[in-house]
Amino acid sequence: MPIAVDTFFLNPDAPGTLQAQVQQMIAEGILSGRFHIGEKLPSSRKLASHLGVSRITVTLAYTELVANDYLTSRGRSGYYVSENAPVPPVYSPRPRAADTVDWTRAIAQRFTGGDTPHKPVGWRDFRYPFIYGQADPTLFDHTNWRHCALRALGQKDFAALTDDYFDRDDPLLVEYIARHTLPRRGISARPEEILITLGAQNALWIAARVLLNHRRRAVIEDPCYPAQRDLLTHAGCQLTPVRVDADGLPPDAIPADTDVIFTSPSHQCPTTATMPLERRRALLAHARDIDALVVEDDYEFEMAFLAAPSPALKSLDEDGRVIYVGSFSKSLFPGLRLGYMVGSEPFIREARALRATMLRHPPGHMQRTTAYFLSLGHYDSQIRRMGAALHDRRAAMEAAISAHGLSIAGRGVYGGSSLWMRAPEGTDSAQLAARLQAQSVFIEPGAPFFAGPERAKRYYRLGYSSIPVARIGDGIARIAEALGQMQADDG
Amino acid sequence: MPIAVDTFFLNPDAPGTLQAQVQQMIAEGILSGRFHIGEKLPSSRKLASHLGVSRITVTLAYTELVANDYLTSRGRSGYYVSENAPVPPVYSPRPRAADTVDWTRAIAQRFTGGDTPHKPVGWRDFRYPFIYGQADPTLFDHTNWRHCALRALGQKDFAALTDDYFDRDDPLLVEYIARHTLPRRGISARPEEILITLGAQNALWIAARVLLNHRRRAVIEDPCYPAQRDLLTHAGCQLTPVRVDADGLPPDAIPADTDVIFTSPSHQCPTTATMPLERRRALLAHARDIDALVVEDDYEFEMAFLAAPSPALKSLDEDGRVIYVGSFSKSLFPGLRLGYMVGSEPFIREARALRATMLRHPPGHMQRTTAYFLSLGHYDSQIRRMGAALHDRRAAMEAAISAHGLSIAGRGVYGGSSLWMRAPEGTDSAQLAARLQAQSVFIEPGAPFFAGPERAKRYYRLGYSSIPVARIGDGIARIAEALGQMQADDG
Known part of the structure; x- marks a missing residue:
């Protein structure tokens, strides 16, 4: 797609000749990552008309940019961002001067700093994602x-x-x-x-x-x-x-x-x-x-x-x-x-x-x-299919948890898609989660669910709506092992 | 789609025999419009198991309902809502007793009663829809x-x-x-x-x-x-x-x-x-x-x-x-x-x-x-296509408005998709809109745009993003005619 002509603006207060300004504008577009390698520039006629400058001004600017290897000319087909142009990997416009606005005063109501925990962006790459409340591509229709x-x-x-x-x-x-x-x-x-x-x-x-x-x-x-x-x-x-x-x-x-x-x-x-x-x-x-x-x-x-x-x-x-x-x-x-x-x-x-x-x-x-x-009727079928899969996963969860001697604090007699777990007294489940993350096991620490300031730290939640049944046993084993190590470290 | 068995509940406090309760529950589902003609009921075995009653209870209830023409039996394939069943056109559950909650007290903050005007649901059926801000199927890609x-x-x-x-x-x-x-x-x-x-x-x-x-x-x-x-x-x-x-x-x-x-x-x-x-x-x-x-x-x-x-x-x-x-x-x-x-x-x-x-x-x-x-790049093409169409419509609007002697109060030198109109002094554009609605012309009265309590009533907005160019002349003529009639009525 060619770069749209209406994304070019000359700053009416800028110093230098018009040609220098056009040149700098395009170089900045490249240096900031706004234009990518291989993208086509507007024709000199179009850009000149849009900016209200003469066509020769734009042509001279383009020629200079070709000489400096920002652009390449492909004959009649026009000008393109050069393969050798210094394009950064991501778009990062030139930083502005610091705001003169005092944001501490300007913000009338604050909403940051709540309890909602942030999920790691890469949770889908975890091998043992005991995450709660996300869709499983193998179950979704x-x-x-x-x-x-x-x-x-x-x-x-x-x-x-x-x-x-x-x-x-x-x-x-x-x-x-x-x-x-x-x-x-x-x-x-x-x-x-x-x-x-x-x-x-x-x-x-x-x-x-x-x-x-x-x-x-x-x-x-x-x-x-x-x-x-x-x-x-x-x-x-x-x-x-x-x-x-x-x-x-x-x-x-x-x-x-x-x-x-x-x-x-x-x-x-x-x-x-x-x-x-x-x-x-x-x-x-x-x-x-x-x-x-x-x-x-x-x-x-x-x-x-x-x-x-x-x-x-x-x-x-x-x-x-x-x-x-x-x-x-x-x-x-x-x-x-x-x-x-x-x-x-x-x-x-x-x-x-x-x-x-x-x-x-x-x-x-x-x-x-x-x-x-x-x-x-797809919804009803989907619920039935999810129910059957969750049923199997739940059985695998309970069997593994029991085999490894972990404690369930709440299990949902009706079903559900998570278990509420209790680690041994003195365990900080946030530390447990951090330790497990290194082994590609994702669990949710329980503290953010409690009202502050004294939050119970030993609980954690294990979701089973996104983990394949075949990995549950291994995943639970790793949790048990990490808990064992933490107790050994403390003792 | 058969009616799902888990939409059936017996009220634990209900009077009467179990069979009568099952019968009434199904009759109510039909009478309220929840079940439609031709829909299949759950098998007696399934419904009995779900409700925790004996299968004969459900079978007897079904038989009674067939006798009363609520259901028909199609042999081995089961029971269906009868073609003669008294099904209302829309679902309207039996009204409950009046709330004991005092909503005047319970609602802590009110949000109703603002200035945002309600659009008539059937505006797409208007022949001359001078409506603002809706998508035009002939322009959208x-x-x-x-x-x-x-x-x-x-x-x-x-x-x-x-x-x-x-x-x-x-x-x-x-x-x-x-x-x-x-x-x-x-x-x-x-x-x-x-x-x-x-x-x-x-x-x-x-x-x-x-x-x-x-x-x-x-x-x-x-x-x-x-x-x-x-x-x-x-x-x-x-x-x-x-x-x-x-x-x-x-x-x-x-x-x-x-x-x-x-x-x-x-x-x-x-x-x-x-x-x-x-x-x-x-x-x-x-x-x-x-x-x-x-x-x-x-x-x-x-x-x-x-x-x-x-x-x-x-x-x-x-x-x-x-x-x-x-x-x-x-x-x-x-x-x-x-x-x-x-x-x-x-x-x-x-x-x-x-x-x-x-x-x-x-x-x-x-x-x-x-x-x-x-x-x-579809977006850029779409903007160009919309621009061209709006350009033509705008020209048609201005020509018709000028021909009929209507007054433009604001026209948007850049383009846009609406004109801000001024009716003769003393005109209430809400009355104008009501009069025009009867002729399949939709216009937006201007008063809701003004801060209260004394709002200017003579202004109105004419959008041209949804009206075909060929209808603009006729539509404007009808507005001019209605304005003329209103002045004649007043004079």
């Missing part, structure tokens, strides 16, 4: 996803692809969720009670902004999904972490002045605990007593391959008190960025207005592709 | 977009499609923007100074949250993009609308205690005014004097088919004071939901952290598809 995406790119769906429609959602997707997905959780909802979001985290974020302010109190589970704690911290509300037990969030520990309870009853994140029916009823009764709302994060209900998933808290809700959050990140893939929330109409109306002002709507193409994938 | 999307769905791009990568962006897209797009605006930026957003509005929203709080003052143009005023209202800052003139925002009118100036200098929205170079320098000098930041919305620079676009304000910025916002909504399509912002690293770092907490990242597939479309 890539072929049918492509078919659905292609269909959603057809002429018939031009409006669904291209239109700006901030105040509604793809009716096909909403209808499928209402008729087929929510009934699996015992939930009935009309389209006006459903909002499509940019993933479950976006739904939690929206719920926090609509329902909280600095005078209101939110309860979160401890440990919990770190991004959830981050987003509530940013919301500026009063925040009370409540320690979960083997049955999840204990209702009795929720303070009476709580306004909103954030909970993951069906599959507590990260401990995988399932809240029993009796506690669900007690939680709803307690919420009613103190007039609190409940935001139910049901991020992984599809992964129930060992036991039927318990009905959602929302299915027991007679008051309109529960806001239900679902996600396609675990059952399809996280890069899709699609989730949904279900709640009473006055709430969904405000949530929709907030979504409209912050981002208008989730991209139409992602919504329509998902609607096709769901309604053509 | 649908074929190559599909090719690029398909390539981005390939095995090689599996990670780009599926991965969760909240703390970075697609490197291909960022590199293209840095090397090819920003140089067209005279801007040089490193990848760390660029953030991909879910459209330009999302970028403005993020900038407002990072740079403002209730103690800080923002200046916006009056009139301006209504969603921008809405999002600043929600940010809870001090907000000062400053009336624009024929050259855009006048620097002298900006109060000395302003912290952030939001402006669209190259193509003021909605008046289309272009700020001259001298005023740009004056605006930057004034911003430096009062130590304010400038957020530059450059949403439509690609549509410059009458004159070269003026370099961006950001290209003149030596201080790091300008935050630049670009968009692919106008040059590709708004449903894509992709834009970008460019600013100094300390700002982009906070903006990225805020984006991560609210939505993680824009979907990988949309980023990668766009990167391919740009880097293969």
Whole structure:
């Protein structure tokens, strides 16, 4: 592709002759890496006309650049960036002078420094990736996803692809969720009670902004999904972490002045605990007593391959008190960025207005592709296939863990795609993770899940949604070995 | 597709025999529209096992439902929803009892009731759609977009499609923007100074949250993009609308205690005014004097088919004071939901952290598809094709407007895709729009662009990015006719 003529500008305040300025502009484009070896320059006629200089000025500049080996001339076909030109490997424009803006003062609200852990970019190259929540190319139905995406790119769906429609959602997707997905959780909802979001985290974020302010109190589970704690911290509300037990969030520990309870009853994140029916009823009764709302994060209900998933808290809700959050990140893939929330109409109306002002709507193409994938039955097949594979991996995990004498702290009786592990007392799982990384084993340290400042360090999470079953035994053996070495080093 | 067995639940508190409960559950599924005519029910064995009841209970329930014509039996192949079943046209679950939650109290922050106008859902059916900012199927390079999307769905791009990568962006897209797009605006930026957003509005929203709080003052143009005023209202800052003139925002009118100036200098929205170079320098000098930041919305620079676009304000910025916002909504399509912002690293770092907490990242597939479309040169061809078509439409607009004696209030010397119109004094353009809607003419009333409460009512916007050139003359004639009738009615 030739370099577009409209990417050339002369600085009206620059010193030197016009020819020198043109020459320097092109040399800088090459030296910064903006132009690559072999790329074609605009014709002298075009560039001269664009810059408003005479053609001979550009021609002379080009000739000089050829003499200096920045450019080569290929006769009538024009000028090209020379093979010998000093092109750097990456684009790095000349650094500007330091900002005169005082950013410490200019930034009114800070968002950096949260608990959300950064994943190593190269995790797919790990031989033993016990990572959580990423798609496995061997399980994902890539072929049918492509078919659905292609269909959603057809002429018939031009409006669904291209239109700006901030105040509604793809009716096909909403209808499928209402008729087929929510009934699996015992939930009935009309389209006006459903909002499509940019993933479950976006739904939690929206719920926090609509329902909280600095005078209101939110309860979160401890440990919990770190991004959830981050987003509530940013919301500026009063925040009370409540320690979960083997049955999840204990209702009795929720303070009476709580306004909103954030909970993951069906599959507590990260401990995988399932809240029993009796506690669900007690939680709803307690919420009613103190007039609190409940935001139910049901991020992984599809992964129930060992036991039927318990009905959602929302299915027991007679008051309109529960806001239900679902996600396609675990059952399809996280890069899709699609989730949904279900709640009473006055709430969904405000949530929709907030979504409209912050981002208008989730991209139409992602919504329509998902609607096709769901309604053509590919989704159900995919869930079954994932369930079968996760079932085998889970069995391999438990067998290896037991054989090596490691301790499971939470295992998800329904299934799921991770185990919550407890290392021997005194172990820092961040050090364990660092040690294992050198052996191509990826594990997630548990500390970021806990509310600070005194965080339990001995826990870690082992995901099995991305590791082949054949590598599980070896991977667990390496973890056991590393733990053994750490204890030997300490002793 | 058969109805999935896991969408059936028995309410543990329900009265009646198990058989009656099963029967009622299925009848309700049909009566609510959840099950459609012809859909197959689960086998009695499967449903019994799922519900934990005896198989005979389910068989008896099915038999009763056949007797009542809800179901039909097709021998060995099973039970289906009968053709005579009373299925409503849309899914409408049985209404629940009224919420006991007091939503007036429970909602902590309200987002409804803003200025953003709702587009009629059926605008594509209008014969004369003078709508702004939607994609035209006759101009969009649908074929190559599909090719690029398909390539981005390939095995090689599996990670780009599926991965969760909240703390970075697609490197291909960022590199293209840095090397090819920003140089067209005279801007040089490193990848760390660029953030991909879910459209330009999302970028403005993020900038407002990072740079403002209730103690800080923002200046916006009056009139301006209504969603921008809405999002600043929600940010809870001090907000000062400053009336624009024929050259855009006048620097002298900006109060000395302003912290952030939001402006669209190259193509003021909605008046289309272009700020001259001298005023740009004056605006930057004034911003430096009062130590304010400038957020530059450059949403439509690609549509410059009458004159070269003026370099961006950001290209003149030596201080790091300008935050630049670009968009692919106008040059590709708004449903894509992709834009970008460019600013100094300390700002982009906070903006990225805020984006991560609210939505993680824009979907990988949309980023990668766009990167391919740009880097293969399809984007440049598309801009040229759109420019040529908009050039012709613009000429037809001006000719028809002049022939019918209508008044243009702002025309965009560079090009653009809309004209800002002034109706005779005393005209309410909302009434004009309503009258024209009956004749299949869509125009946008101007009042929502103005800051309240006393809004100018005589202005309206005519977009020409979606109307075929052949219909422009007739469409303008109808507007002139309607205006004439309104004046006759008043006189």
